[in-house]
Amino acid sequence: MAALHGQQNAFYIPSSVEQEMSKHMFLSLPQEACGVMLGETAAGGIRISRFQPIRNVAPDPLHHFTLDDAEWIRCVFSEPKLIGIFHSHPQTRPVPSLEDLQALPAFAGLLQMYLIGSPDLTSGSRSHMHLNGYLIESSKESQDPAQHVVPSYNLLPVPLCVT
Template structure:
């Protein structure tokens, strides 16, 4: 996967893909939903082209997610445009939890994008998803020699729904 150069902090996502992620998230409630996003790094940002749901097999799916191994492995080896991960926070805001940051090294070497969705509890009529996107950065780029430094971090990205 090509490395990103410079600050590419805009994610372009078709409204149809955002709607698919939202429908899957609401259908999965009260459990966390998860899956992968496909796309590519392009001039000026990252363009998302598709969402692929993956079954959540976490022992406690109400509060955690774990991608089903066979589906995850199939995506890693068969999807050349695998670029990111999506999961939901059914009861909290779409910002990375401590657990998200702790588990980031499991995926981060393969991915560039991290999406978190949450139900908008303030929406009056139609169920609506709040979606935040984060770019995955390697802390290895600025090696400090300290073992306790997280190897990856997340930087909030601007979402542009097209």
């Protein structure tokens, strides 16, 4: 992802796609919603073209998300290209939690972006979502005690432009 590294770039999302994500999040309440972003890397950032909701099959979907395996696998091999993941924080701000960061290595090698949404409970409307975007950055690899190389990932905030 050299095109985004070290530069001020953005994620570009059509308003219709942002509205689909918001609708999915509100329909999923009080559970966490999840899905994937499809699109492409372009000059100046990442362009999202489609949102694909995925069932949350976590044992505790009120506080966690786990993508349905069959739906996830279909998205991995879909066109346009799988570029990111979305999930919601129904009760907290849309910033990465410790659990989000710990779960990142399970799928981060396939993705470039991570979006987190949360309901705007102050607006009085049940249709507005706060949405934050993060670039998935691969950090230096470390070694575990068994001498296996383990990739490490970070989430870097990136401006999100709704068009």
